[in-house]
Structure formats: structure tokens, C-alpha cells
Amino acid sequence: MPRKTMTYQSLACNESHRKDNTFRMDDIHGIDALDLFEEWARGLPLDHFKDPTKLTYGTKPEVERRNRLVLITMRTGHYGTEGDHVVDTLLHEASYRTSSVDAQTVETRCALLVPPGAQEALFFIERQGNEGCGGRVLDSFLAHLRVAAQSEPGTNGRPLQLTVDRQTVVETDAWLQQAQLETVAVSRRATINAATSDVGDVHPIRPFEVGYGSTLTPLKGTRYLPEWVRSLIIQKKLASAPDLGFGAEDYEEMTITLGDGQRRKSMVIGKERTPPIRILLNDHAEQALPMNTFVDRIDDEAERYYGRRSQNYDRAWTRRSRID
16 A cells, blocks of 8 residues: 555634634534535535546545544546556556546545534545545535535625635644654655566566665664754755765655654655645555544544644544534
């Protein structure tokens, strides 16, 4: 299974031009954003996420409600390319060539969490490589939410105009400052031309893709890497690789493990500027997290997010039994 990571965003709703009027996300003039999200996702037509202009595709979402959490599972990808090969990795031959209507898709998940009475909801996005259903789902839903809000009157008596504040959440500066760096790894992919030992093989040289990289670990007898290494990575991200002795190769991503003595967190740092830090769910060749474990990771992040704001968080809000 390929590596999967997770990011999340906070969502808050205000009446347009009224920054002092922040709604509860479960009561936007009588609209519960979570109920609306579930109803909207279940009612989408089959071709809702098919975009003939961008040639992107998404399947109809699979929807699961767990109290104050709605989970979505989807396959997303691109189509329109004719002649791409689906390769049999045992025979090293094309087993199928795509037509212009075939979409090569990956399955990812996303989730909307709306705690009771909260003015901020959290939206979680699972990614596999650059693909993830969450961005498409959230953009489409927020457009639907703004339209739905117009059925309610604003303070001026006219249809309610919503402004949705979306903020990408990364680990707090406070935790990053106190956490210690345990390991740093950089990696990239390469194509190797390997010779086969089969004398009857008509293709004696077979190219195949591999991953390779290097890892920094503390010296024996120490638990963490030096503080300056952690500071350099936080400041320069992937661009810090040559400064750490990894060489000047064009590495694709960096994985760091941080710890504070009580918990450890692995993060993937890529080239892209947004989001700069992604939470590692499973690494290459590891199984994707089962749904219950995925929800546990959501709980972990939500508990810390709301706790930092002196707000209570209850894991019962993400359990299957619905509490109204």
C-alpha cells in the first residue's frame, strides 16, 4: 500500500461584513452544518465529481455517520489520456491500455467533525501522493452551504450571506519548540535497469522503479538529534537536506519523527508550500489504517486542537452510536 498522510483545516462561519457574528457550526441560523453535509453527500448524483473541463473524476461518495462526525470514502483521479499502460508487475508487460474515458483512481477518505456548540469545525483530508478526495468534497460542500444559508434571513433582513474562514492546521509552534527530533530521513525514487538471469528472456534488461534514501539517527547512548538540526528543518523544510549532509540530490520528501517524552509524531515534509507538514498515517508497504484507527487519529488531533483552545473534547462524539 502506498504512503498515506493527513492534513486538516478549521472551518468557521460568519455573516458577511459582520466579523463579530461567528455562528455555532451546529446552528447557523438553524442549520446544522454536519446534518447538511451528510444529507448533501448522500444525495449527490453519480457524475457530481466528473469535470469534463479539467478531466478529473470522483466516484459517488460512501458516507458513514458517527454521532458528530461524517466520514466519506471516495475514489478520485484523472481521465482523458489514451494509451497509458496498466503493467503486470510479474510479467513486466502491459496488461491493459487505457482509453480516453478511463480514469486512474485512488481511494482516500475525508471527514467533517462538528462538536456540539463549537464555533469551529474540523475537516480532515487523507492523501495518497498528490491525490485526495477531501479538497474536491470541501470546495463543493461549502458552495452548497452558502446557497443553503441564503434561505435564512441575515441581520439586515435580506438572505443570509456566509463567509467561511478556512485555515490549514499544522502542529502548534509551542509543541514544535518543546518536541525533540528523533530521526530524519530523505527519500526519492529512481529507475534501475536490472539484468535478468533467464537466458531465454527476450528482454534481458528490465527497468524497474525503486525508492532509496538516507536516515539520520542519534548516536548510541543519546535519544535525540541536536537542537540545531530540528531548528534548521523547521525553518528550511526539504531545502535543509544538503545542510544536513544528505548531498545535493533532488530529494522528493523528508520524513521526521518528533517526540516530547510522552508522544511521538511522524511528519512528511515535501516540496510543496501548502500544506508544508502532513501527518503520516501509514508508510510505503504498510496497510492503510482501518476506519476505526483512522477515527482514532482524528480524535487525537481534535483533542489537542480543542484542548489548546481550552475547550472540552469528548471521543464519544466520533463513536457509532448517535447522541442528539
